[in-house]
Amino acid sequence: MRTSSTIRTGRTVKRTTRAAATLAVAALALSLTACGGDDDNGGGDNGDKGGGTKAPASSVTLPKLDGESLEVAAVWTGTEQENFKQVLAEFEKRTGAKVTFVPAQDPIINFLGSKIAGGAPPDVAMLPQPGAIKQAVDKGWAKPLGAEATKELGENYSQGWQDIGKVGGKQYGVYYKAANKSLIWYNAQVFENAGAAEPKTWDELLDTAQMVYDSGVAPFSVGGADGWTLTDWFENVYLSQAGPEKYDQLAKHEIKWTDPSVKEALTTLAEIWGKKDFVAGGASDALQTEFPASVTQTFTGGDQPKAGMVYEGDFVQVNIGETKAKVGTDAKVFPFPAVGDTAPVVSGGDAAVVFKDSKAAQALATWLASPDAAAIQAKLGGFLSPNKSVDASVYPNEVQKKIADALIAAGDDFRFDMSDQAPQAFGGTPGKGEWKTLQDFLKNPKDVAGAQAKLEADAAAAYGG
Numbered sequence: 001m002r003t004s005s006t007i008r009t010g011r012t013v014k015r016t017t018r019a020a021a022t023l024a025v026a027a028l029a030l031s032l033t034a035c036g037g038d039d040d041n042g043g044g045d046n047g048d049k050g051g052g053t054k055a056p057a058s059s060v061t062l063p064k065l066d067g068e069s070l071e072v073a074a075v076w077t078g079t080e081q082e083n084f085k086q087v088l089a090e091f092e093k094r095t096g097a098k099v100t101f102v103p104a105q106d107p108i109i110n111f112l113g114s115k116i117a118g119g120a121p122p123d124v125a126m127l128p129q130p131g132a133i134k135q136a137v138d139k140g141w142a143k144p145l146g147a148e149a150t151k152e153l154g155e156n157y158s159q160g161w162q163d164i165g166k167v168g169g170k171q172y173g174v175y176y177k178a179a180n181k182s183l184i185w186y187n188a189q190v191f192e193n194a195g196a197a198e199p200k201t202w203d204e205l206l207d208t209a210q211m212v213y214d215s216g217v218a219p220f221s222v223g224g225a226d227g228w229t230l231t232d233w234f235e236n237v238y239l240s241q242a243g244p245e246k247y248d249q250l251a252k253h254e255i256k257w258t259d260p261s262v263k264e265a266l267t268t269l270a271e272i273w274g275k276k277d278f279v280a281g282g283a284s285d286a287l288q289t290e291f292p293a294s295v296t297q298t299f300t301g302g303d304q305p306k307a308g309m310v311y312e313g314d315f316v317q318v319n320i321g322e323t324k325a326k327v328g329t330d331a332k333v334f335p336f337p338a339v340g341d342t343a344p345v346v347s348g349g350d351a352a353v354v355f356k357d358s359k360a361a362q363a364l365a366t367w368l369a370s371p372d373a374a375a376i377q378a379k380l381g382g383f384l385s386p387n388k389s390v391d392a393s394v395y396p397n398e399v400q401k402k403i404a405d406a407l408i409a410a411g412d413d414f415r416f417d418m419s420d421q422a423p424q425a426f427g428g429t430p431g432k433g434e435w436k437t438l439q440d441f442l443k444n445p446k447d448v449a450g451a452q453a454k455l456e457a458d459a460a461a462a463y464g465g
Contacts, residue, residue: 019031024442059389060152066096068360071100073102073112074350077291079318083380097360099119107429111133112355116141123361126350127173129420129428130164133353137167141148143357145171145365152369156389160412165351174350176368177377178386179313180403181346181417182336185320187298188329190217190308198334202237205337206271209278211385212308219278221307223294224286224442227435231427233311234438235346239415240339251418253463257455266448268339268443276443280307283443295319299331307438311336313348314403318382327381328399345410348417349386378404426462433458 076084081101088099095181102122104111109132115121121141127133134182135140145153147173148172152163157175165173184205191197191208194215199205209219223229239247240259249255250262279286289297295316298304300323310316317327325331335343352362352368367373381396390410395401407414419427419434426433434455441451 001296003367004243008168020357022324047346050180054191060366060372061148062091062095062363062367063117063359065360065363068095068358070097070124070360070364071102071122072099072124072126072364073104073108073115073122075104075106076126077103079321080382083318083377085382086380087132087368087373087376090373091364092305094362094367095363097103098362101363103145106425108132109424111137112136112141113184116355122129123356123358124354124364126176127353128348128350129422130173130351130416131421131423131427133351134164134167135175135424136353136355137172141355142167142172143172143354143361145354146362149174149369156371156387158388158411160414161349161386164349164416173353174365174369175349175386176352176374177350178407179315179348180238180407181313181348182344183313183316183333183403184311185295185298185316185331186309186310187305187307187325187352188215188332189303190215190305191332193303194307194308198332199337200266200334200343201337202339204270207310208277209272209394213277217304218280218307219309220272221289221293221294221298221310222279222286222442223272223289223310223312224283224439225288225290227430227439228419229291229294229312230438230442231434232313232346232348232417233360234265235415235418236311236336236344237268237339238262238418239344239346240336240342241265241268243340244415247415247418250347251421253282253422253459254384257459258452262452263448266445266451270445270448273442286442287439292319292322292395296323299323299325314384314400315382317400321381327397331399333403335395343358345414346417347386347407347414348420381431422459423462426459433462 010142042090072088074084088101091097092099106127108127111126112121127136133142149315153171153174161175162171189429190212194211196208196211199208212219241264246255246261285425291312295310296319298310299305299320320327320331335345352365354365371387371389374387374390374393376392377383378385379394379396381400384407386407392401392404395404429435437454437458441447
């Protein structure tokens with residue numbers, strides 16, 4: 001098993017400063033008051049400010065790859081997959097290569113292991129956890145990035161985002177896609193009917209939830225069938241309440257999950273998860289609700305949807321786009337409220353990692369490190385890039401633009417998703433580890449001690465003691 005030292009290797013995220021966190025949250029808050037008319041998700045190639053499609057055209061040099069074929073594996077589905085295919089199509093157009101998208105299953109490391117055992121690894125895979133990158137390196141599967149991709153990274157990414165993709169000092173990952181996971185989206189009509197305002201603190205969030213409940217709508221939609229959504233809930237509460245130092249210690253398993261700080265965070269979560277009728281359909285329905293449905297059921301049903309709010313990252317916009325609701329008018333967002341002294345700023349991301357060290361695979365990694373590639377998907381909505389060279393004007397609405405500005409403004413001062421830093425057996429496997437234990441806790445939020453004991457047992461096994 002991998003020890004906690006493997007978690008340290010893949011990241012050198014700096015300590016969060018209160019000023020940086022405040023800056024990020026303030027920028028996010030601005031997103032709620034700047035919602036213009038072009039706020040739907042179907043950006044397209046015309047009708048936007050054209051700079052996003054023309055300006056990057058000469059920013060990256062790619063080789064001619066006529067006759068070459070590539071496979072790219074990722075767990076993305078639905079609209080997210082289709083939008084990424086447009087990025088791959090532009091790579092094909094510029095190089096002459098043929099790229100095939102290979103749908104992968106979670107956990108992707110297991111999927112890749114099967115492909116490699118069968119002698120057919122993809123050329124590039126999109127890995128959603130730093131721990132997965134480290135595991136792929138340890139197994140000898142991942143290949144270091146070449147000079148061109150590394151150069152592109154150095155020009156376009158802050159040091160923190162570069163370092164998260166390093167193992168043993170070598171660059172393996174290109175963090176193509178990021179996520180701001182400190183957001184709560186809400187149905188504007190429900191809030192208006194309830195006379196509710198956007199909360200800034202946890203206590204205000206509970207008051208707001210009560211007002212929504214009293215208006216006849218369940219306050220929260222929770223996609224409990226996907227355990228990762230529950231880990232994100234926990235991480236925001238824990239980061240804000242326990243602070244960044246404790247967050248880093250727990251992420252590395254330097255403190256145990258039986259620590260009093262974990263008890264406090266779980267007890268706080270239970271104020272929502274354990275409150276009768278605060279979760280749409282109760283725990284039983286929530287545990288059968290997958291993430292996409294948790295979003296769409298918040299923004300369908302007129303002024304009587306199944307829930308008034310849904311917690312998750314900026315990528316929620318993709319799923320809102322599958323409803324008639326418009327981001328910025330019908331669907332609005334506020335920063336995850338401060339549980340402690342400072343509101344949390346939690347990020348996640350997906351990194352492109354090379355599994356076949358070929359000219360074509362390295363070229364694709366270079367392409368994904370460029371602002372050219374990111375601008376294509378940014379314009380389509382539901383996507384956030386950590387690439388600081390991407391012009392924020394390419395994002396399809398003011399809400400998304402402000403979220404992107406906030407991420408770039410934070411520089412290296414953020415915290416990466418804790419479960420994504422963990423060994424995949426603990427933090428990234430359906431039906432196991434943290435995902436399963438938090439699902440059980442959603443079902444029985446009174447059993448704080450039992451949840452802590454199970455989390456610690458699974459963490460100790462995964463981290464190697």
